Amino acid sequence: MAFEIRIVSNTPLTEDKDLEKVTKTFLYQIGYLTKGADPTIAFKIFFDFFLKHPTKAWMVEEIANELKVSKPTIYRHLNKLKGLDIIEDVHTNNDAGQSKKAYRLRYGNFAKAWNFVEAHVKVALENYSKTVEHIQRLLEER
Secondary structure, three states, X not given: OOOOOOOOOOOOOOOOOOHHHHHHHHHHHOOOXXXXXXXXXXHHHXXXXXXXXXXXXXXXXXHHHHHOOOHHHHHHHHHHHHHXXXXXXXXXXXXXXXXXXXXXXXXXXXXXXXXXXXXXXXXXXXXXXXXXXXXXXXXXXX
């Protein structure tokens, strides 16, 4: 899965004390939540499951049952979070003792997960810079 994030000019949301509001605004800024789409399920998946319980590994079935939505809906939102590299795949045992794929907030900590995202952004920007330099060289060779 490709790393993908939206970067926009913004002001830090440090003056607002409403956790849900700040989180929702942030998730819009980075592109996890999108304008025109109902943010309810996507927000609940991130906020209620991963942010409130950062070290817990969640199976898709658990999230789908709790939110009363289909597994494909859950997978769609999980794939967006995986594309941001905020969550990671882990294996956990289900009630029958079988190993099942589950997901949790990367490193079990939002700040550490975000550091991982920032490292990806840095690499992506460095690669863009190399491409721009290459384009400039090609222009100069004409």
